[in-house]
Amino acid sequence: xxxxxxxxxxxxxxxxxxxxxxxxxxxxxxxxxxxxxxxxxxxxxxxxxxxxxxxxxxxxxxxxxxxxxxxxxxxxxxxxxxxxxxxxxxxxxxxxxxxxxxxxxxxxxxxxxxxxxxxxxxxxxxxxxxxxxxxxxxxxxxxxxxxxxxxxxxxxxxxxxxxxxxxxxxxxxxxxxxxxxxxxxxxxxxxxxxxxxxxxxxxxxxxxxxxxxxxxxxxxxxxxxxxxxxxxxxxxxxxxxxxxxxxxxxxxxxxxxx
Amino acid sequence: xxxxxxxxxxxxxxxxxxxxxxxxxxxxxxxxxxxxxxxxxxxxxxxxxxxxxxxxxxxxxxxxxxxxxxxxxxxxxxxxxxxxxxxxxxxxxxxxxxxxxxxxxxxxxxxxxxxxxxxxxxxxxxxxxxxxxxxxxxxxx
Numbered sequence: 001x002x003x004x005x006x007x008x009x010x011x012x013x014x015x016x017x018x019x020x021x022x023x024x025x026x027x028x029x030x031x032x033x034x035x036x037x038x039x040x041x042x043x044x045x046x047x048x049x050x051x052x053x054x055x056x057x058x059x060x061x062x063x064x065x066x067x068x069x070x071x072x073x074x075x076x077x078x079x080x081x082x083x084x085x086x087x088x089x090x091x092x093x094x095x096x097x098x099x100x101x102x103x104x105x106x107x108x109x110x111x112x113x114x115x116x117x118x119x120x121x122x123x124x125x126x127x128x129x130x131x132x133x134x135x136x137x138x139x140x141x142x143x144x145x146x147x148x149x150x151x152x153x154x155x156x157x158x159x160x161x162x163x164x165x166x167x168x169x170x171x172x173x174x175x176x177x178x179x180x181x182x183x184x185x186x187x188x189x190x191x192x193x194x195x196x197x198x199x200x201x202x203x204x205x206x207x208x209x210x211x212x213x214x215x216x217x218x219x220x221x222x223x224x225x226x227x228x229x230x231x232x233x234x235x236x237x238x239x240x241x242x243x244x245x246x247x248x249x250x251x252x253x254x255x256x257x258x
Numbered sequence: 259x260x261x262x263x264x265x266x267x268x269x270x271x272x273x274x275x276x277x278x279x280x281x282x283x284x285x286x287x288x289x290x291x292x293x294x295x296x297x298x299x300x301x302x303x304x305x306x307x308x309x310x311x312x313x314x315x316x317x318x319x320x321x322x323x324x325x326x327x328x329x330x331x332x333x334x335x336x337x338x339x340x341x342x343x344x345x346x347x348x349x350x351x352x353x354x355x356x357x358x359x360x361x362x363x364x365x366x367x368x369x370x371x372x373x374x375x376x377x378x379x380x381x382x383x384x385x386x387x388x389x390x391x392x393x394x395x396x397x398x399x
Binding site for chain 1: 286288289290291294354355358359360361362363
């Protein structure tokens with residue numbers, strides 16, 4: 001009986017030691033994983049905004065680096081280089097990096113506001129995809145850089161943009177906020193703004209593929225609050241010139257017009 | 259100052275201010291969408307309709323016999339209060355038209371809220387000069 005009791009004590013002790021070792025090992029594993037993530041993804045800013053009247057979201061900026069990889073998949077943004085930095089609008093509450101759209105999760109970073117806006121957050125709305133006209137400019141993309149990376153480099157000079165890589169009929173979209181247009185040959189009381197929609201294949205099968213740029217041009221008045229779709233040829237020409245200029249910047253060795 | 263002079267003075271202030279604002283809005287009509295201009299004009303007419311209906315009603319319903327002259331101090335106070343109420347509206351309307359870019363929504367909100375909140379300035383004045391406060395001088399021969 002005494003032997004049996006002693007044996008139970010030894011077994012319990014051994015089990016406790018084993019559990020403790022396992023827990024320590026697990027703890028250090030989690031710690032090293034979070035350290036790794038911290039080195040891989042650096043969230044520079046997260047500012048709360050409204051993406052529509054009652055749709056909160058974030059304007060985020062971050063950089064990331066996943067060594068020993070050629071590309072990563074960022075949820076809501078698409079497949080991009082393994083190292084880069086982005087700034088865009090998102091409704092997501094976390095950044096999720098995977099090795100492919102359905103692959104292993106590399107890192108998940110919860111988005112926490114870095115700047116608390118005291119007043120009501122700014123409204124940075126983007127038009128719905130259905131609001132864009134059917135007419136488009138068509139271009140060929142032929143670059144080692146992804147379209148999203150190059151577009152954000154150029155587009156961010158003028159707009160904020162909201163990516164949406166959720167495929168709709170194998171097409172991903174990247175839409176921008178509105179930007180005021182510089183008008184020529186138009187009355188000073190007329191204002192205009194433009195938003196762009198980039199449509200491109202979700203999973204291009206070749207290195208070269210075509211993509212479309214739709215421009216939604218709206219006309220306004222200096223003393224009115226609303227903008228309305230326009231057919232004014234001078235405004236449309238200004239918008240067309242703007243798009244051509246923007247695409248020329250993206251084009252710089254990256255794309256060729258069809 | 260006679261009652262008639264005071265009455266026409268008050269009417270002039272209200273009608274002049276309304277005309278000034280309408281003229282300013284029509285002058286910049288090309289800077290607004292047509293339906294926005296209509297909204298603005300209707301808003302202004304709506305604000306002035308209460309005051310002007312009392313003023314015009316009082317004048318047209320005026321008895322033929324001469325009216326008793328109001329105390330001089332009272333007349334001047336009434337004219338100042340009416341001017342003050344109108345200036346609150348005219349100032350913002352003219353400022354709206356002179357700005358290179360302005361928000362129509364803000365102006366409409368301003369007109370709506372200020373006109374009703376400051377109506378105490380003119381309600382008593384109009385009631386006295388165009389309502390029961392007027393007395394007909396009875397001739398005693």
